[in-house]
Amino acid sequence: MLTRLRIKNFKAWKDTGEVRLARLTVLFGANSAGKSSLGHLLLALKQTAASADRKRALHTGDDSSLIDLGTFIETLHAHDEKAALEFSLEWTTPHDIEVQNPLDKTQKYRGESLSLTSVIAVGANEQPVVRRLQYDLREAGSPTLSATVEHESGKPVKLLTPPYKLVRAVGRGWPLDPPEKFYRVSDHSLARFQNADFLAIFAVEVERTLSVLSHLGPLREHPHRTYGWGGNTPETVGPRGEYAIACLLAAQSAGRKISRGKGKRQQEFMPFIAQWLVDLGVIDSFTVEATAPGRKDYEVRVKTRGGVTEVALPDVGFGVSQVLPALVQSFYCPPESIVWMEQPEIHLHPQVQAELADAFISAVQAYEKGRPRNVQLILETHSEHFLNRLQRRIAEEALRPEDVAIYFARPTENGAELEELKVNELGDITNWPDHFFGDEMGDIVARTEAAAKRRAAKR
Numbered sequence: 001m002l003t004r005l006r007i008k009n010f011k012a013w014k015d016t017g018e019v020r021l022a023r024l025t026v027l028f029g030a031n032s033a034g035k036s037s038l039g040h041l042l043l044a045l046k047q048t049a050a051s052a053d054r055k056r057a058l059h060t061g062d063d064s065s066l067i068d069l070g071t072f073i074e075t076l077h078a079h080d081e082k083a084a085l086e087f088s089l090e091w092t093t094p095h096d097i098e099v100q101n102p103l104d105k106t107q108k109y110r111g112e113s114l115s116l117t118s119v120i121a122v123g124a125n126e127q128p129v130v131r132r133l134q135y136d137l138r139e140a141g142s143p144t145l146s147a148t149v150e151h152e153s154g155k156p157v158k159l160l161t162p163p164y165k166l167v168r169a170v171g172r173g174w175p176l177d178p179p180e181k182f183y184r185v186s187d188h189s190l191a192r193f194q195n196a197d198f199l200a201i202f203a204v205e206v207e208r209t210l211s212v213l214s215h216l217g218p219l220r221e222h223p224h225r226t227y228g229w230g231g232n233t234p235e236t237v238g239p240r241g242e243y244a245i246a247c248l249l250a251a252q253s254a255g256r257k258i259s260r261g262k263g264k265r266q267q268e269f270m271p272f273i274a275q276w277l278v279d280l281g282v283i284d285s286f287t288v289e290a291t292a293p294g295r296k297d298y299e300v301r302v303k304t305r306g307g308v309t310e311v312a313l314p315d316v317g318f319g320v321s322q323v324l325p326a327l328v329q330s331f332y333c334p335p336e337s338i339v340w341m342e343q344p345e346i347h348l349h350p351q352v353q354a355e356l357a358d359a360f361i362s363a364v365q366a367y368e369k370g371r372p373r374n375v376q377l378i379l380e381t382h383s384e385h386f387l388n389r390l391q392r393r394i395a396e397e398a399l400r401p402e403d404v405a406i407y408f409a410r411p412t413e414n415g416a417e418l419e420e421l422k423v424n425e426l427g428d429i430t431n432w433p434d435h436f437f438g439d440e441m442g443d444i445v446a447r448t449e450a451a452a453k454r455r456a457a458k459r
Helices: 035-050 198-211 244-253 269-280 318-332 350-365 384-395 440-458
Strands: 002-010 013-015 024-029 085-101 104-122 128-139 142-150 158-160 213-216 285-290 297-303 338-342 376-380 404-410 417-421
Touching (some): 024 035, 024 350, 035 198, 035 213, 035 338, 085 128, 085 198, 104 142, 104 198, 213 318, 244 269, 244 297, 269 318
Parallel strands (some): 024 376, 213 338
16 A cells, blocks of 8 residues: 655655655545646656556656656656656555665564655756665655665666675676666666665565556546457456446356455455445446346446336446546456545545445455455545535444545645645634635535625616
8 A cells, every 4th residue: 555655846846845645545636636646756756667668767658558647757746857857655555674684694684664755867868867776675654674776867876785795706896787767776787786676676566566557537438239258357447437337247257256345245246346335325226237148248238226117227327437447446446446536426426426435444344355455545526415424434433534535735926735634523623714615604604695785676
């Protein structure tokens, strides 16, 4: 799970400041306030880690990538070529990391979390180049082992690992290579030491963390009359939810069972999602069936509230097809996943938006195979009804305040600002920003004054 984030000189952000990330993190804010660009950087890191090109410090994207940010200079705040993109990520690992110096058994280091800081500047041909990267292995929040690579222009690359003592391999006193991507010490550089293998472990941990990151965008695919599925198992529902039905069928075929939390009843995946759709109040029934025996084409049939017969998905309100991918991805993703969603409440009635908060609370508390799934959700939303339900559940002790982080983003002359909303154990927010959901009091005053003028004009 990601626990901390800080970004400098990226898109709208001069400096986000330290951002605490919780099991359920919710971002509010004005349009064009920079909320989406936080997720865009994570997607750029993911596609960089997955790229076969180890020399590329940051893969900013193309037509076939997860995200296309344009040129590296276009990603920099105010397009300032002299500025450097800097970001820090910290995350907990599924299992503790242990590092022991094979040349000195007394040097043992342990941690349950890892952090990475990377500084990327404009280099030759306006391409990104890593100037500095640093790992910190942490136990109970404090660093136990650090590793820093410094790559200043025109100077030899330095590798520092206090308090760990690196020992050069015999006959391999050559200079170190520059870092690879935004997080790797090259294999050639590692081979020049007798005891630097732990840095490869750190790099693998970065790749593991980014590999379980998925994204659902704000614009989802329109519902279809039929959906094809040939037995494949998609990794995610896709950025537009285009594989949601295939994911449902794959999970059902694999016999996956989910429960809404510890000690709660397990259900097969398809009925589990169908029950959530019912609980949200958007339908009375939901089924996915082959159009004919032996066919690979499937039809989604639903019965709406008050409906008499089942109808095809395109024949009901748009909201069902739009919320379905959000529900499926929340529970379909593997345990320990990180899911970034934009506007999951789109096209939903206010009451359904509130109920959706309960679904997402369940997603971060869900169990599978008798173990917690430990999924993390990071959501961008504009829904006050969603927030009201979160506050209510905290007051009812269904959600711990420390398991939720709520932020408000606003544009300013000096770049975007991000403020964490403080929620106490009673569900109260103690630092409401001005105009959080518009100027409600201003509207009331203006309406009252307008009504008074009209009454006076009639006299």
